[in-house]
Every structure is written in structure tokens, then in C-alpha cells.
Amino acid sequence: MIRNFKESDIHDIETVYEKSNNALSLKIDPDFxxxxxxxxxxxxxxxCRNSVYEHEGKVVGIISSSxxxxxxxxxxxEFWGKGIGTELLNSAMSGKEELxxxxxxxxxxxxxxxxxxxxxxxxxxxCQMTHLxxxxxxxxxx
Numbered sequence: 001m002i003r004n005f006k007e008s009d010i011h012d013i014e015t016v017y018e019k020s021n022n023a024l025s026l027k028i029d030p031d032f033x034x035x036x037x038x039x040x041x042x043x044x045x046x047x048c049r050n051s052v053y054e055h056e057g058k059v060v061g062i063i064s065s066s067x068x069x070x071x072x073x074x075x076x077x078e079f080w081g082k083g084i085g086t087e088l089l090n091s092a093m094s095g096k097e098e099l100x101x102x103x104x105x106x107x108x109x110x111x112x113x114x115x116x117x118x119x120x121x122x123x124x125x126x127c128q129m130t131h132l133x134x135x136x137x138x139x140x141x142x
Contacts (some may be wrong), residue, residue: 002091005050005062010041012059013052016074017041023077024107028130036129044071051091053084063088070101080109089117098140105133114139 005013014037021033044064048071053061061075061084070092075084093099103110105124114137123136 001054002051002087003054005045005052009052009059009062010045013045013062014038014041016059016062016076017072019076020074024104024109026104026106026130026132028132032130040072048072049092051088053088055079055084060084061088063092065092065099068096068099070099073101085113086117093139093141096141098138100136100138102127102134102136104130105135111135111137 017037017040018033022030048064048066050062050064052059053075060079061073063073064071070089073085073088073092075088099119100122101114101119102125103114104127105111111121117139119137119139121135122138124133125136126133
């Protein structure tokens with residue numbers, strides 16, 4: 001079930017963020033996401049519209065968006081491939097004309113997911129925090 005974020009979700013969201021990122025095996029210090037999860041919940045969450053996916057009373061996924069940009073979409077690895085990311089993405093796309101996001105270029109699973117959901121690569125860059133290359137992606141909705 002998708003619902004709005006509540007303050008009491010913070011601990012679960014930190015877990016979802018850290019576990020989903022660590023499962024990607026990106027070429028980055030393994031401790032980075034453990035440390036960065038606090039920044040995610042204190043800055044990104046606070047300036048975004050957030051929806052969570054709840055399964056049996058536990059938050060297993062989150063999408064954070066601002067205006068026309070997806071700031072983060074994370075699902076616990078044990079729930080990957082069950083349609084939760086697609087449901088969260090569809091909820092964020094409602095009422096938008098276009099939607100942008102950045103995704104690590106080495107995150108082939110996510111790039112494939114976004115392409116399957118109608119996004120196209122529109123540019124690239126290098127993340128200032130992780131120094132990993134990323135793709136900019138866009139989906140025109142109307």
C-alpha cells in the first residue's frame with residue numbers, strides 16, 4: 001500500500017536507503033551509504049514530497065520528489081522485482097508533464113527499470129559526493 005510519509009517512518013527509511021544502495025555493489029566506500037542515510041533523511045526528505053510503500057506494517061520502499069524531479073527511489077532488495085518501484089514511480093508521475101532524475105551509470109538494474117518505465121537518457125555527469133558517473137533521464141508525460 002502506498003501512503004504519505006510520516007515522521008515515525010524515519011528509521012525504516014534509513015534502513016531502506018542503506019540496504020538498497022549497498023545491494024548495488026557500486027565502486028564506492030562500503031561505509032558511504034551508512035553515513036549518508038542521515039543526510040538523506042534530514043535534507044532530501046525534508047524538502048520533498050514523499051510516499052512510502054508499506055507491506056505488513058513495515059516501510060519497504062520510498063520515493064521522494066520535488067516539482068518535476070525524482071530525488072530518490074529506494075526499495076528493500078528482498079522486494080525488488082515485485083512491482084513496488086513501478087507503483088511508487090507511477091504515484092510520483094501523477095499530474096506531471098515531465099519528470100527528471102539522475103541515476104548512477106553503473107546501476108544497470110535501475111537504468112533498465114527507468115527505461116522500461118518510459119525514461120530516456122538525456123545527459124550525464126559525475127556525482128560530486130561519490131565521484132561516480134551518472135545519467136540524467138527524462139520522461140515526457142503529456
